[in-house]
Amino acid sequence: MTRVIHESGETTQNESIDMVSSDVNFPKGKFPDYKIGPKNSIIEPSESPKIVPLKEIVAKETAQLLQQQKRLSVRDLREKFEKGLTGVHKLSEEAKKREIASLDRQVLLKKLRDLLDSLRGRVAGRNRDETEEAISLVEALAVQLTQREGELIHEKAEVKKLANFLKQATEDAKKVVQEERELAINEIEKAKKAIERVEKAWLEYEISNNHKDQNEFEELQNEVREARRIKMLHQPSKVMDMEFELQALRALVFEKSQLCTQLKKELDMIKRIEETKSSIFEIQGDAILGSSLSIVCQPELIKDFSNCAVQWYRLKSQQNNRELINGARKTIYAPEPFDVGKILQAEIIFRDEKAMVCTAGPINSAPGLENYVESLYKRSDTEFTVSVAQMNGNDFASRSVHVFHVGRLRMKLRKGRSTKAKESYSNSMQICGSRGAGNMASKSLFWQPKKGLSFNLVFETERERNAAVILARKYASDCNVMLVGPGDQPSTR
Numbered sequence: 001m002t003r004v005i006h007e008s009g010e011t012t013q014n015e016s017i018d019m020v021s022s023d024v025n026f027p028k029g030k031f032p033d034y035k036i037g038p039k040n041s042i043i044e045p046s047e048s049p050k051i052v053p054l055k056e057i058v059a060k061e062t063a064q065l066l067q068q069q070k071r072l073s074v075r076d077l078r079e080k081f082e083k084g085l086t087g088v089h090k091l092s093e094e095a096k097k098r099e100i101a102s103l104d105r106q107v108l109l110k111k112l113r114d115l116l117d118s119l120r121g122r123v124a125g126r127n128r129d130e131t132e133e134a135i136s137l138v139e140a141l142a143v144q145l146t147q148r149e150g151e152l153i154h155e156k157a158e159v160k161k162l163a164n165f166l167k168q169a170t171e172d173a174k175k176v177v178q179e180e181r182e183l184a185i186n187e188i189e190k191a192k193k194a195i196e197r198v199e200k201a202w203l204e205y206e207i208s209n210n211h212k213d214q215n216e217f218e219e220l221q222n223e224v225r226e227a228r229r230i231k232m233l234h235q236p237s238k239v240m241d242m243e244f245e246l247q248a249l250r251a252l253v254f255e256k257s258q259l260c261t262q263l264k265k266e267l268d269m270i271k272r273i274e275e276t277k278s279s280i281f282e283i284q285g286d287a288i289l290g291s292s293l294s295i296v297c298q299p300e301l302i303k304d305f306s307n308c309a310v311q312w313y314r315l316k317s318q319q320n321n322r323e324l325i326n327g328a329r330k331t332i333y334a335p336e337p338f339d340v341g342k343i344l345q346a347e348i349i350f351r352d353e354k355a356m357v358c359t360a361g362p363i364n365s366a367p368g369l370e371n372y373v374e375s376l377y378k379r380s381d382t383e384f385t386v387s388v389a390q391m392n393g394n395d396f397a398s399r400s401v402h403v404f405h406v407g408r409l410r411m412k413l414r415k416g417r418s419t420k421a422k423e424s425y426s427n428s429m430q431i432c433g434s435r436g437a438g439n440m441a442s443k444s445l446f447w448q449p450k451k452g453l454s455f456n457l458v459f460e461t462e463r464e465r466n467a468a469v470i471l472a473r474k475y476a477s478d479c480n481v482m483l484v485g486p487g488d489q490p491s492t493r
Contacts, residue, residue, distance in 0.1 A: 061087065062162075082170060091159055109142050269360040281348055281357045287335070289366040290462035292442045295331045295346055295357065308350040312435075315343040315358065326487025327435035334441035334462075336433030337470045338488065339363045366466060373470050381407040382471060384464050388413075388420075389434075389444065390456035404457060406471050409479065411447070413455065423449035425476040425483070430454075431469060432485025445469065446485065 116135045285293040295310060312328035315321070322345060325333075335344065345358045376382045384404040388396040402420065405412040411429075412422040423429060428451050434444030442462045448454040459465040476483045 057091070089163070109138055109145065113138050113142075265360040281346075281355050283344075283346065283357050283359055287344075287359045287361055288364045289335055289337065289340065289369065289466050290442060292332055292334045292439070293344065293359065294333075295348065308348050310349075311347045313345045313347065314339060315345050323489065324487065325435065326485065330436055330441075332439065332441055333435065334433055334444070335363045336485075337365075337466055337473075338432060338485065340365050366463065369463065369466060369470075372463065373467050373474075376467060376471055377474060381405055382468075384459060384468055386413075386445075386457040386459055388455055389440070389458050390454075392452075392454055402457075404468065406468055406475065408475050411449065411472060413447075413449075413457075421449045421453060421455070425479045425481040426450075427481060429476075429481070429483060430486055431472050431483045432488070433465070433469065435485075448486075 113135065116131055116138065281295055281297050283293050284296050285291050287293075310329055310331055312325045312333050313322040314325060316323070333344070333346075341362050343359055343362050345356060348355045348357065382405070384406070386402050386404045387399045388402055389399070390396055400415060402413055402415045405414070410422060410424040413420040414422075428448075430446070430448040432446050434441055434446050434456050440458055443459050443465050445457045445459065445465050445468060446454065447457060459468065473483045
């Protein structure tokens with residue numbers, strides 16, 4: 001009988017030993033964290049990231065809400081409260097799930113403890129020690145779970161408080177939003193009524209103005225029609241006669257003005273002749289650019305006029321304030337653009353006596369010259385056909401055709417592809433009308449590109465010669481250079 005019981009106990013001990021695998025290894029100080037699946041299969045937990053404590057999340061959200069409360073609108077604040085309330089509900093659900101899981105773990109730990117206690121009485125030796133160590137680990141884990149449950153209960157209470165606070169805040173925000181909405185609706189209604197009143201007044205104003213303008217326009221049309229009818233039906237010939245009379249009066253006034261101008265010039269000339277010491281000399285020619293002025297005398301008084309010395313001057317506002325024209329020592333002188341607006345005076349020395357003779361009035365510009373120069377000024381370079389009369393004061397052997405370029409930055413003289421002179425505008429450059437060219441003076445030009453080199457150029461027409469001088473001086477002025485003739489003063493320009 002005893003033997004049978006012994007064998008029975010041994011068999012039970014062997015079966016219990018077979019329930020615990022010899023490959024099981026309990027680590028020191030930590031109980032394995034695994035789950036038991038279907039058919040007692042062990043499921044290893046997957047590594048999950050570190051979970052932030054609920055208290056820290058709640059504290060962070062509360063701080064953010066407090067910081068944004070001042071700058072958020074009522075609607076945004078309400079949305080934030082609703083989001084926070086939803087988050088609290090989620091956290092509450094998670095806490096409930098964790099509480100359920102902790103209860104399940106307590107049941108499992110209790111079952112495991114009972115199983116290990118039953119196993120401890122059936123094993124011996126090394127297995128018994130390991131079983132006791134496992135029981136101690138289970139007890140430590142139970143203590144940890146109990147502490148964790150306490151923390152969860154405390155967090156649950158805090159979450160409930162926060163939920164109540166957020167719920168109350170949400171209700172307050174809804175009330176504020178409702179009040180603000182009602183105020184906004186009232187303001188919108190007032191604004192709509194004001195806009196309707198303004199639109200109505202504006203429409204009435206426009207309608208009244210349109211009627212008024214239309215009535216005035218119709219009245220003006222009727223007046224114009226009536227005036228045309230009177231003109232065409234009653235007095236058509238009288239109006240035409242008046243127009244012809246006006247045209248005749250305009251032509252007569254123009255003729256009288258020309259006659260007055262001519263008489264004024266003759267009177268000025270007579271006054272100057274009376275003021276001179278002798279009236280035996282006279283200047284012939286028009287006081288205009290493009291013409292030539294010549295000094296003539298009475299042949300019965302002076303038979304040989306070639307022995308007389310002549311010098312031309314420019315008179316300014318007063319006769320005693322005059323400027324010497326350097327090189328103008330011939331009896332013939334062609335005015336240049338520098339002489340426009342000034343009176344020309346000639347001093348003749350004969351028989352050891354001096355005689356003065358002046359032009360009838362100031363030198364006038366040629367008609368159409370300004371418009372011609374303005375059209376050329378728009379170009380970057382203008383070409384003139386010329387012939388070289390003198391070079392460095394000596395007669396030029398060949399009177400062949402050359403091309404004279406007047407550009408914005410430089411002037412050039414060339415013959416075909418050969419360049420005779422090419423210089424940029426500088427203070428050493430001089431240009432003026434020729435002052436000793438005789439009968440060709442009105443078409444001649446003196447040009448000194450640089451010191452030691454000068455040309456006397458003959459143009460095809462007087463207009464081109466004067467235009468070339470004015471154009472060169474304009475371009476030089478753009479380059480801050482004043483072009484004058486020999487001996488001329490730049491300040492007089």
